[in-house]
Amino acid sequence: MLFVLPAALYVVIFQLGPVLYGLVLSFSEYSPIKRSGPEFIGLDNYRALLDDPEFGRALLVTGRYVLQVLPFTVVIALVLAMLCNRSFRGVGFFRTAMYVPHIVSLTAVSMIWLWIYSDNGVVNELLGLFGLPEQRWLADEDAALNAASAMRVWKALGSNMVLLLAGLQTVPRDLYEAARVDGANAWRQFLAVTLPGLRPMLTYVLAMDIIYLAQGFSEIFVLTQGGPYGSTTTVNYLIYTEAFQYNQMGSASAMAFVLFAFIAGLSVIAIRFSQGRKA
């Protein structure tokens, strides 16, 4: 017991403690610049969220963001992982190059994409080469979240690819040989051998992506600051403004716990979906 005490204390003080405090705050009214401490107000913060159109919209934006990034980032990463699972000249360089975006800070990457999406940026220059008019990628309500999503797909590909590659390499080779002997073509092998073998890793990738994407903040903060007129305001960005611009810590904590439930719900659906296919 003594050996686990330091780790247990670390978990309790630095991980469970803040979470518990956040939960307490979500039932309180608290501003750090007020001299009084948190004041217990029961479920008022949660009730207020039900009537808050900005929060409802932020949930929808967050859901849309997750759902439009997730399929691309998983499917493209799977294709890349299958490519990297073969032996060809330069495969090591290819794997490394694909992984680089993952090790660069999301904030730094967002700054680069801010330039890429600017009026005189690379994307508009490319459009110009084909005689197409330039677009306001981050200033247009319909384009801004898509632009952020495209950046996030690029950012997440490398890590997903590496994880799925690791998963692919655990699939026994003799299963493919047996399938071939049974006359299975490449597509059948993919459906009958690759996908079932990858299921545990796919489930992990899906769950982790949902968790990270639903907490999208840095890229939104750098690229759009939640705009134009709130069209890219994710729940996490709204929590930031509520807590640090308006000093409404109680309300921000309530949002954080609703977001927690939202992420847990999406993750459970994704895991059930994976397990269901197995069954």
Next chain:
Amino acid sequence: MRRAQRSMSAALAGCLTAMALSACGGEPPSGTETAGGPLTVWFPGNAEAEMKLVNETIVPAFEKASGTDVEITYVDWEEMSPKLNAAFAAGTAPDVIGHGVAATADLAANDRVEDLTPYVAKLPASDREDLKSALDGGVVGGKQYIAPLIMTLRMLVYSGADFKEAGLDPDAPPKTWAEVRAAAEKLTKREGGMITRAGLIMPSNPISIQQSYATLLWSHGGDFLTPDGKKSALTSPEAVAALEYLTGLYQGAQAVDNTLGTEWGGSPHAQQPIVTGEASMQLSSSGDIKKYQDAGPDRDLRLIPPPAVEGHEARSFGGAANGLMINKDSVQKDQAWAFITHMLQPETSVAYAEALGVLPARASAVDSAYVSKNPELKKAVESLPAAKGNPNVVGWVQMRHAMGQSLERALHGKTPPAEALKQAAAEMDKIIASSS
């Protein structure tokens, strides 16, 4: 063993409960508890010239004269409020707090900053008079809470070269907003339906949009709040007319601004549209004029005194900007005030404004070498009486945010101006009600 485990679990549970209870318990520890320690000062921003001047000249001079040890921290603007609030909660806020005037009302309402009125009263009458415009901007509810160090004023920068090219007289710039609009149409260049050179651009990113609108709103005779500050005044005909003027810059065949929603205000001076030739008139902080002129010498850049709207006085967003406050819990209030008065000394004040490239807090600075050697900067200082600041009321930051979203919708043509203002007014009224 099982008993030991139970004891450990109980201890952990107790620890957790104690943490939660202590976190919820009453008033947080207050004040700077370093009596006799260094005087702690937080400055917002991290401009290199400002840090060099403060670190190498202003602070050493003050330390030598007062015998007080000063510890300066520069905090990025974006992080100033979160860090300050956390420091208040933890009881580690600095003795002297530098911030924007917009933050003052909330800090004063929560009894976090010292009433400086008695300190200001002790200043020589000549200093009070010289600093009057700046000091007036730091008053909340009749009390002085912040001593502004600099002034700001939004003015239209124009290119004399573009004026000549468009057949306009650069020595007779527009005097009214109607004339500004007419000139902008002549100055705008188009190619295949696209604007290639904007006649007039105004900042339209989320925070600046409110400041751009403020200039037009006040020039049209409108205001954000009713005189008693208890309701929004954004549904007035003047407010609607001002927003229609602003939206007209971006919409329709005669649009003159192609920068809607883009962030150019924070770009380096050499990349500002007025310097690169992408715009012929640009609403900017007038203190930047010298930097613009240095970055684009061939553009013949000048300032237009704040234009008026017929029947109304010329008004522009500005007034007192960044300033210093004293932490209510500081145990070194006298030293803190001594530092503030040192910053307000005529020579220090002008040197500080010059380092930041802004307008000085003292009226007498118009005769200083920094201002008098540049006719355009002199024009800016002389235009300061037209400056008007945002309301210094609790919840203003929240109101500005709510308003910004409605203004953006109108500018993008998603909501008609009158409807957008109705929505903004409703949001503002809600915030006012919850703040009172």
